[in-house]
Each structure stands twice: as structure tokens, then as C-alpha cells.
Amino acid sequence: MHEKPILRAPEWNWKVSTYLFMGGIMGGLGLLALVARPGRPDERRLRRTIRFVSLALAAANPGILITHLGRPERFHHMLRIVKYRSPMSLGVWGLVLYSGAAGANVLRELAETGSLPSWVRNIAPTFATPLQALMGAFTAGYTGVLLSASAIPVWAAGKRHIPAASVCSGLSGACALASLLALIDGNDDVAPKLERLEMVASTAELYILKDFRKKGGRYVRPLFEGAIGERLSANTIERGIAVPIVLNLFGELLELPKPLDRVRRIAASVLTLVGGYILRDCLVESGKISARDRGSALVQPR
Amino acid sequence: MFGPLDELRAHAEQRVATLRERGVESQLYGASDVGGGIGPLHAFFLLTDTPETYNLPIEPVLPSTRQRDGYTAAAVAVGALALTAFAIFRSA
Numbered sequence: 306m307h308e309k310p311i312l313r314a315p316e317w318n319w320k321v322s323t324y325l326f327m328g329g330i331m332g333g334l335g336l337l338a339l340v341a342r343p344g345r346p347d348e349r350r351l352r353r354t355i356r357f358v359s360l361a362l363a364a365a366n367p368g369i370l371i372t373h374l375g376r377p378e379r380f381h382h383m384l385r386i387v388k389y390r391s392p393m394s395l396g397v398w399g400l401v402l403y404s405g406a407a408g409a410n411v412l413r414e415l416a417e418t419g420s421l422p423s424w425v426r427n428i429a430p431t432f433a434t435p436l437q438a439l440m441g442a443f444t445a446g447y448t449g450v451l452l453s454a455s456a457i458p459v460w461a462a463g464k465r466h467i468p469a470a471s472v473c474s475g476l477s478g479a480c481a482l483a484s485l486l487a488l489i490d491g492n493d494d495v496a497p498k499l500e501r502l503e504m505v506a507s508t509a510e511l512y513i514l515k516d517f518r519k520k521g522g523r524y525v526r527p528l529f530e531g532a533i534g535e536r537l538s539a540n541t542i543e544r545g546i547a548v549p550i551v552l553n554l555f556g557e558l559l560e561l562p563k564p565l566d567r568v569r570r571i572a573a574s575v576l577t578l579v580g581g582y583i584l585r586d587c588l589v590e591s592g593k594i595s596a597r598d599r600g601s602a603l604v605q606p607r
Numbered sequence: 608m609f610g611p612l613d614e615l616r617a618h619a620e621q622r623v624a625t626l627r628e629r630g631v632e633s634q635l636y637g638a639s640d641v642g643g644g645i646g647p648l649h650a651f652f653l654l655t656d657t658p659e660t661y662n663l664p665i666e667p668v669l670p671s672t673r674q675r676d677g678y679t680a681a682a683v684a685v686g687a688l689a690l691t692a693f694a695i696f697r698s699a
Contacts, residue, residue, distance in 0.1 A: 311662050336685075340692045348696065390671050442689075446681025453677050454670045464673040465680035472684040476692075498699045505691050509684070603659050605643070605668045 311603065312456055314596040315589070320373040322586040325448040326478070327366045328396075329471055329581065331403060333479020333506075334359040335441025337499075338410070339434055347494035353418075354486045356410045359437070363404040370400075392451040399443040406437035445475035448585075457592045458601035462524035466517035467588065473510035477503045478581040481549070481574035488570055496570065500553040503577065507546045514542065524601050527594035528587060537587040545580010549573040619653055631655055642666035 338355045341348035371380045384401070388394035409429040416425040449468030452460040460467065480503035487495050518529045527533060552573035555561070561569060595601060608615060616638050626633040636658055637651030643666040658665055 309662060311664065336689060336692060340689075340696045342696065390674070392674060392677075442681075442685040446678065446685065449681060450674050450677035453673050456670050461668075461670065461673060464676045468677040468681035469684040472681050472688065476688050498696055501695045502688075502692050505695075506688055509688070602664065604665050607643075607668060 310597055311599060312596040314593040315455075315457065317589050317592070318373075319586065320369050322582065322589050324366060324369045324373065325471070325585040325588070326582045327362055327369070328400075328448045329445045329475025329585075330478045330482060331359055331362050331366065331475075332441035332443075332445025332472065333476035334362070334483065335403065335438040336476060337479055337483055339438035347492055348498075350490060350492045351483060351487060351495045351499075353414055354490055354492075355483060356407070356414045358482070358486060359441075360404075360407040360411045363400070363407045367400055367404070370397075392447050392454050396444065396447045396451060399440050399447060403437060403440035403444055406433045406440060409433035410437060442472070445472045452588060452592070455592075456602070456605065457595050458524045458598060458606060459521070459527050459591050459595035460588070462521045462606040463517055464606070466513050466521075470510055470513040470517070470584070473506045473513060474581045474584055477506035477510060477546075477549075477577055480506065481577035481581075484570060485574045488567065488574075497557070500556055500570075500573070503573075504550050504553050504557075507550050507577065511542065511546045511550075523598075524595070524606055527598065528591035531594075533587050533591050533594065536583060540583040541580040541587070544576050545583060546577075549577045549580075552576075616651075619651065622653060626653075626655070636661075636663055643668040644672075645669055 334355050338352050338359065341352040341355070343349050343352065367380065371377050374380060380397070383394060383397045386394060387398060410433045412421065412425050412429040413433065415421040416423055416429070446468045449463070449471035452467055453464040455461065463470075480499045484496055484499045484503070487493070487499065518525055521529075528537065549572075552569050556566065556569055556573075608618075619635055619638060623633050623635060633653060633655045635651055636654050637648030640646050641648060645667055652661070652663075654661055654663075
């Protein structure tokens with residue numbers, strides 16, 4: 306019997322968790338900006354906020370990636386090739402295109418509201434909004450593919466569940482963030498739409514996680530059992546999904562007094578966002594434990 | 608050992624046959640399909656015990672082959688949620 310483990314545990318930390326989490330939010334925001342109709346004042350204001358915030362995230366996320374890479378020039382090297390078989394390579398390109406589209410959309414926004422001369426509109430193409438949505442969807446999904454295209458058993462076993470859950474969690478997180486921003490902005494009309502969409506995305510996420518646990522068998526024990534399992538259960542499944550769904554249902558069904566409703570909205574959004582981050586962190590951390598599971602490493606998931 | 612692959616494989620198979628004649632259980636790992644659809648490996652080994660004794664996976668899988676399923680699952684989720692999002696925003 307060998308004493309050395311078969312697989313090398315990933316040396317990933319909170320930076321990767323944050324990167325995966327923010328990638329999901331960026332994806333959800335891209336979709337929300339596409340869905341928002343410019344003809345409706347509340348949706349137009351939502352789109353304006355999202356355009357600025359998504360550009361800020363698009364600027365911050367490569368920063369996290371670059372510090373994680375250790376040597377900044379590695380990021381530059383990644384921009385010299387496109388490798389279809391590598392999610393890491395495609396992901397960088399998705400991020401670059403998303404940033405470009407987000408930048409163009411901010412220029413459009415500033416030109417439309419008169420902060421910039423109107424000719425600026427012409428250099429920012431109209432397809433920037435769908436492009437940002439498409440690249441955002443890719444960014445949210447590829448973070449899951451990135452994990453499963455490895456030999457780490459728990460990630461490999463989640464080849465369908467992890468990408469799908471990442472997309473759902475990304476959208477519910479984006480709705481929560483947009484809802485908080487709308488609250489600050491005083492844009493109350495758009496909140497019920499965001500909350501309804503968040504409920505659907507969170508419910509789908511919950512179902513996918515339950516199904517992952519059921520189908521994953523031995524491979525997913527590091528994620529759903531032990532200290533990580535408890536953390537996932539308490540912070541993501543209960544407080545990050547179930548409680549916000551209930552809070553959003555209250556908002557849908559009851560006419561709460563305004564101050565109380567604000568507290569409800571803030572609580573639901575913050576819990577959803579925290580749950581989304583903890584989900585990514587538990588995925589990353591469970592990979593380290595999974596790598597040490599000899600039996601799973603010997604008979605790898607299909 | 609180095610040399611043309613066909614010769615190396617023939618040599619290894621002969622060695623396995625000799626060992627088995629002497630009563631030593633042995634097998635080649637990586638000379639033909641290892642299982643999991645990978646096919647022959649770039650290096651192969653003569654084992655006198657099960658692969659797991661040598662820390663070799665029993666039926667290794669190429670991790671990159673999982674990507675298609677992953678992107679498909681993500682695309683299905685994106686499509687379903689995008690339709691829901693349009694429906695929710697249009698109905699309000």
C-alpha cells in the first residue's frame with residue numbers, strides 16, 4: 306500500500322472562492338441588464354445601476370485572478386492563446402469580452418444621459434448588451450466546468466450539477482445584489498420582479514444541490530458531510546436559500562409596513578449573497594478533502 | 608527501456624508470459640486500453656500486483672472529456688432561467 310496520496314490536493318484559497326462567486330454574479334447581472342426594458346423607468350434605472358456595477362466587478366475579478374496566479378505576467382501569457390479544450394483559457398477570454406462589453410455599455414449609458422457627448426454612442430455598439438449577457442452566462446457556467454474538468458473526485462462527479470448550480474446561484478446572487486442597489490437607489494418598483502426571479506433561481510439551485518447529493522454517492526461526501534457539510538447546510542441551503550425564499554414569499558404575499566419591508570429585503574439579499582459565497586468556498590474546500598479519498602481517486606467518476 | 612513501441616510491447620508481453628509460467632501473477636498497465644476510454648498510455652508498466660497497489664487508478668478517465676456535459680448543463684440552466692426572467696419582467 307502506498308503512503309503517498311494518489312492526487313495532489315489543490316492549493317486554492319479564498320481568492321478562488323471569491324473569483325468563482327463574482328463570476329456568477331457578473332453572469333446574472335449581464336442577464337438582468339438584457340431583460341430590463343429601457344421603456345420602463347424602473348427597469349431603465351436598474352439597467353443603469355447594473356451597467357456601472359458590472360463594469361466594476363469586471364475590473365475587480367481579473368485583479369483577484371492575477372494575484373492568485375502569483376506572477377502577473379501569467380495573465381498576459383493566457384491572452385496569447387485560445388485553447389478550446391481548456392476552460393481556464395476560454396474563461397479568460399469570456400472575462401475579457403465581458404469587460405469590453407461592460408465598458409461599452411457604460412459609455413452608452415453616459416452618452417445617453419448627457420454626461421458624455423452623444424457621438425460616443427456610435428462607438429459603443431448596440432450588441433454590447435446581448436454580448437455582455439452571453440459572456441456573463443458563459444463566465445457563470447464555466448466556473449463549474451473548470452472544477453469538473455479535473456481529477457478531484459467530488460468536482461468530477463458534479464460535472465453537470467456544479468455548472469448548473471453555479472449558474473442558478475449566480476443569478477440569485479445578482480438579483481440579491483441588484484435588489485440591494487435598487488433599495489439604495491430608491492427604485493422600489495423593480496424589487497418584486499427581482500425577488501420573484503431570485504426565488505425561481507434559488508429553488509432551482511436547491512433542487513440541483515439535493516440531486517447532486519443523491520446521485521453523487523461516495524464522491525460527494527466531502528461536500529455534504531463533516532464540517533464542510535454542516536457549513537454548506539447552515540449557510541447556503543438553510544440561511545442562503547430557504548430563508549430568503551420564505552422572506553421573498555412574505556414580500557410577495559403580505560403588505561408589510563415600509564420600514565419592516567426594507568429590513569426584510571436587506572436580510573433576504575444579504576443572506577443570499579453570503580450563501581452564494583459559502584457555496585463556492587465549500588466546493589473549493591471539499592476538493593482538498595476529496596483529493597485525499599483514496600477509494601474515490603482510484604475509481605474516478607465517469 | 609527505449610525503442611520502437613511494437614517491439615517494446617512484444618517484449619513486455621513475452622516477459623509477462625515468462626513470469627506467469629513461473630507462477631508470478633503479472634499484467635501490463637497502459638500498453639492497451641486502460642479502461643475509461645483513454646486508450647494506450649504514453650508509458651506502460653509491468654505490474655506484479657493490482658494497479659491500486661502502485662497508486663495507479665483502476666479505470667482512469669480524461670478529465671477534459673467532462674466539459675461537454677458541463678457546458679450543456681450550464682446552457683440548459685441559462686436557457687431556462689433566461690426564459691423565466693423574460694416571463695417575469697414582461698408580466699409585471
